[in-house]
Amino acid sequence: MTTLLSEAAVAPARRGVSLLHGWLPPTVWAVAAVVLVLAIGWRNRRWRLVWLPVAIVIGLILAGWTHWYIDAQGLAGDPAPDSLWVWVGLTGLAAAVAVLGWRGSRWWRRGVSVVAVPLCLLSAGLALNLWVGYFPTVPAAWNELTAGPLPDETDLATVQGMRGKGAPTHGALVPVDIPQDASGFKHRTELIYLPPAWFAAGAPKLPVVMMIAGEFNTPSDWPRTGNAIATIDSFAAAHGGNAPVFVFVDVGGSFNNDTECVNGPRGNVADHLTKDVPPYVADTFDVQQANWGVVGWSMGGTCAVDLTVMHPELFGSFVDIAGDMGPNAGTKDQTVARIYGGDASQWPVYDPTTVINKHGPYQGVSGWFAISSDAPQQRKGGYGNPNAVGLGGQDAAGNPGDQTDAANSLCGLGRAHGITCAVVASPGKHDWPFAMDVFKASLPWLAGQVGTPGVAKVPLPGDGQGRAPAGVPLQAATH
Incomplete structure (x- = not known):
């Protein structure tokens, strides 16, 4: 039988490495960018003139389609950060590089190409999370994804x-x-x-x-x-x-x-x-x-x-x-x-x-x-x-x-x-x-x-009658 959790478990979402501020998102983006550059490489003339441009076009199409779909479905009113579209496009690019560049590549470049895809996808996910603020910390994300208590x-x-x-x-x-x-x-x-x-x-x-x-x-x-x-x-x-x-x-x-x-x-x-x-x-x-x-x-x-x-x-x-x-x-x-x-x-x-x-x-x-x-x-x-x-x-x-x-x-x-x-x-x-x-x-x-016992009624912010002072920006009340 489940028992009441200790008070230490009350707010796990607020502890741990932040996904909204600090070092983690830019670090992941930097690593993903380096790995993607290694995956692309200089290679041969045919790669540079044919297959790499095709891969870039695939990335642009994916970014454009995603942008169109979000707008067409009315999924958000707050504009997404540019970083989201960049990383969606780079995810498409990374996938195309892995597929189109597989034949004739050395084993280590194949491995780097495969690793670049999830890293770019993770980078797009971090950009998405910075937009909506859904996961504040790494433990919060892990707890949600694993259906933790x-x-x-x-x-x-x-x-x-x-x-x-x-x-x-x-x-x-x-x-x-x-x-x-x-x-x-x-x-x-x-x-x-x-x-x-x-x-x-x-x-x-x-x-x-x-x-x-x-x-x-x-x-x-x-x-x-x-x-x-x-x-x-x-x-x-x-x-x-x-x-x-x-x-x-x-x-x-x-x-x-x-x-x-x-x-x-x-x-x-x-x-x-x-x-x-x-x-x-x-x-x-x-x-x-x-x-x-x-x-x-x-x-x-x-x-x-x-x-x-x-x-x-x-x-x-x-x-x-x-x-x-x-x-x-x-x-x-x-x-x-x-x-x-x-x-x-x-x-x-x-x-x-x-x-x-x-x-x-x-x-x-x-x-x-x-x-x-x-x-x-x-x-x-x-x-x-x-x-x-x-x-x-x-x-x-x-x-x-x-x-x-x-x-x-x-x-x-x-x-x-x-x-x-x-x-x-x-x-x-x-x-x-x-x-x-x-x-x-x-x-x-x-x-x-709502009439909570032991809780006094307090007025709304403003003049106490629910009216905001003209021209004065209100701040959220703290009581």
Whole structure:
């Protein structure tokens, strides 16, 4: 039987050699470049005039196709670094050199050519990781790729046996298989975090926060990559063991299934999140059944807003970390085709702007819209600048999906309909470290909003009423 992990295992993702800073990525790139040059060599005239140019063209085609595919599928709003395209192209070049240059090569050059391919592929992976910030350290990457244990991980039988016998020093993370009776959505194993207060005898029913990751995701992303368990454990320790119960849900069913949390041909995810998850969590863990919070990063931020404005009877507070204006899988036509199966009538059903306008006044709903303060024009113009560049790196006026424009628009509309909200800028780019920092900053506010025992309500950053001071860039609150 699995037991509660020691506190030393709480935050393995933050220790070890960094994959986002320091010496490792440039060292790997340098080694890969040297090995690739040795693999190419000078060789003979035919090699230099025929086969090497062919290999270069193959590399350029691979880089160009990858760039086109990412753009065509609407897979990212934040521009990729040039290093990604360079290493994708060099990976194609290395593979072509190994194949086209095999005949007639000496044994050592064949060996170097074979080694160059995985080294270039690894270099492309490091460039990709620098873009999205998915793996902060080498141990975090290894733990994810080998499906290693998560912080505080245990099992349902263990926590049920411990309840009422005193609070442990830290919480527990429980894998669960939530029935899909209402939705039919085939999801992966989801996770429930139980704070120390949940185990205490006679403990009141605790509030719940739903956690949603980005477009490419697993339910373990927030606990593993987002360092959420260490953040929550630390918060609980500072509040006598009190914290919300957290539900780390699956909104994809697979790693690359972009559902935008709607019901559609990619799965009835909206029904899963509102009809499968809440009753199971309430019945199994004896928690509050209303006034849940919801936190989402990137696509998950869009989901957080959508779930709250569509279901205020269930969700009362949200943290939208760099979400879009609404469900987004490219242009509007592409989104309708991809996530609604071509049914244009479903667009307004899940469009937050339409939903808010149709709903009318809200009561008791609040939200934290997190945006980046690091975009160049934002630094010049500050909060409220209509030409500010958001995390997508494009002009907000020309790109309605830009996260800065989306936050300003949705928060402004929300205030007009009774939603208390603030647009909160903090340093960072569109990556997991940014999401992790925003979650840590917003947790005290969110825990108070959902009614966590022993946690006082604190105001949103700004003037305390959810309004940002005109022309003044807000920094993420720390309490």
